Amino acid sequence: MSATTSQPPYLPFDRPDIGEEEIAAVADVLRSGWLTTGPQTAEFERRFAEYVGVGHALALNSCTAAMQIALAAWDIGPGDEVITSPLTFCSTAHIIVHLGAIPVLADVSPDDYNLNPDCVAQRITPRTRVLLPVHLAGLPCRIGALLMLAHAHGLEVLEDAAHAAGAQVNGQKIGSIGDATAFSFYATKNLTTGEGGMLTSSDGDLIERARTWHLHGMSRDAWKRYTAEGSWRYDVLLPGFKANMTDLQAALGLVQLAKLERNNARRGEIQQRYTAAFSQMPELIPAPRARPGDRQAYHLYILRLNPERLRIDRGRFFQELAGRGIGASVHFIPLYRLSYYQERFNWRPEDFPVTETIFHSAISLPCYPRMSQADVDRVITAVGEIVEAYRA
Ligand SMILES: Cc1ncc(COP(=O)(O)O)c(C=O)c1O
Numbered sequence: 001m002s003a004t005t006s007q008p009p010y011l012p013f014d015r016p017d018i019g020e021e022e023i024a025a026v027a028d029v030l031r032s033g034w035l036t037t038g039p040q041t042a043e044f045e046r047r048f049a050e051y052v053g054v055g056h057a058l059a060l061n062s063c064t065a066a067m068q069i070a071l072a073a074w075d076i077g078p079g080d081e082v083i084t085s086p087l088t089f090c091s092t093a094h095i096i097v098h099l100g101a102i103p104v105l106a107d108v109s110p111d112d113y114n115l116n117p118d119c120v121a122q123r124i125t126p127r128t129r130v131l132l133p134v135h136l137a138g139l140p141c142r143i144g145a146l147l148m149l150a151h152a153h154g155l156e157v158l159e160d161a162a163h164a165a166g167a168q169v170n171g172q173k174i175g176s177i178g179d180a181t182a183f184s185f186y187a188t189k190n191l192t193t194g195e196g197g198m199l200t201s202s203d204g205d206l207i208e209r210a211r212t213w214h215l216h217g218m219s220r221d222a223w224k225r226y227t228a229e230g231s232w233r234y235d236v237l238l239p240g241f242k243a244n245m246t247d248l249q250a251a252l253g254l255v256q257l258a259k260l261e262r263n264n265a266r267r268g269e270i271q272q273r274y275t276a277a278f279s280q281m282p283e284l285i286p287a288p289r290a291r292p293g294d295r296q297a298y299h300l301y302i303l304r305l306n307p308e309r310l311r312i313d314r315g316r317f318f319q320e321l322a323g324r325g326i327g328a329s330v331h332f333i334p335l336y337r338l339s340y341y342q343e344r345f346n347w348r349p350e351d352f353p354v355t356e357t358i359f360h361s362a363i364s365l366p367c368y369p370r371m372s373q374a375d376v377d378r379v380i381t382a383v384g385e386i387v388e389a390y391r392a
Contacts, residue, residue, distance in 0.1 A: 011378060013327035014188045017256075017263060017369045025251040032247075037215070040247035044254050045198070048183075051257060052175035054200045056207035059250060060214055063162045063184030063197040065243035067132070068095035070158050070180040070199055072241075073209040076101050076129055083123050084132040084160075085115045086334040086347075086355045092134060092160050093335050103345070104128070105336060107352045112288050113302065114141030116354070117149055124149075130156045135164035135174060137331065137364075138190070138297030139290055143169055143177050150179075158182065163299035165191045166264045170293050175200040185249070190264060190299055191256045193249035216240045266369040267298035270376050274301055274365065277380045283309040283387045285361070300331055303383070304361040312390045314361060320389075321363075324382040329364045 029040060041059050049057035060066045076082065078100035084092055086105045096103040106119040115133045131150045133141045143159065150157045159174065161167070162184035167174045175181045180203070185196035201207050211220065217240030224230035245253075275286040285304035290296040305314055312320070314330075321328050334355050336347035349356050365379055 007325050010325045013329050016192050022252050022255045025255050029247045029251045036246045037244045038247045040250035041245050044250035052173045054176040055202045056204050058199045058207050058210050059245035060197040060243045063182045064091040066182035066197040066199040069210045069213045072213050080129040081127045082130045085134045086352050088134045107354050117145040132158050134160040138163040138299035140167050140169045140294045164297045166260050167297040168295040191260050193253040196249045213240045214243045263369040270367050271298050271301050301365045301367040303363050309392050311392050320386045331364050
């Protein structure tokens, strides 16, 4: 491995942007004596809905829970089919299986790495109930086309916006577009609460039903039962989940929400520098850009290798980056390549040719607001050195 001489410190793939303000906000909650779901959570829901421009939001302990609860609130169950992207995190499909429903995959488009509406149309059957597109890397999918398709067939659209806090389509924020949208506030995400998520919708009845599902199926405001205004009396209406957000997380989320636009802009600057450098090298395919009028959240920078122009594969490229002290990742190992899904649903890679091509050539590079210009230059230099050394 051709590592450089005096090695600078390891540059991790990701590092959260947590400052004194977040620490103070969490300390205030600790001092308040109210640790779990409470006033901070209610305020975070209100502010997030306002930011997104949608009527209703429910804070949860993960995006996974947000997606599962949306499907439960739509009564999705055995025999129902939900169409999603193979290029996503496993939990996008797990939640479908947990409800006894069937995940169905459609291939993605080469220009945005997101669900191709034509491939989705081919997978719709009389059993299809929901389309579950993902906005991979924070780049908006073709949501307009998917909504038209869904509504023509009487289907719901749940967006997996784990990567897309702050992204927009035609000036409208993601979270205010589909029938329901799920966000992730996991440690690596653009807005983090350590662990956490949010479900948004313009359908107030849906969010009310989701609210019941999210806390043991207890009747509304049961969380207030230990306050002066609360009552010991509650009813249980459903065998609900335990998926509520705590006030510790919400306090963190409120500070992070105030920083989101600035942090996304910084991610965008880093990505522009990457693209300006990598588009000079025919050995590389820079990350896709949003369509005109759309705005991306720049969550990930997915660089692709042009295999015809390089003498090394993606695995070796990774090793070369690691040898230069640079962390990287892959988003994602497609669902049809994971043992459980392969065995259970008999999915075959050859049915998803575009996803396959992307998967074999993709490397996600570090991209987060705390990276300095020197860090960004270091990544560009390292990639350039590797290309130089292994050009075909
Ligand atoms: C595309 C996608 N969907 C869903 C999730 C699940 O999010 P969470 O960890 O908040 O449940 C992730 C998390 O990494 C993700 O990347």
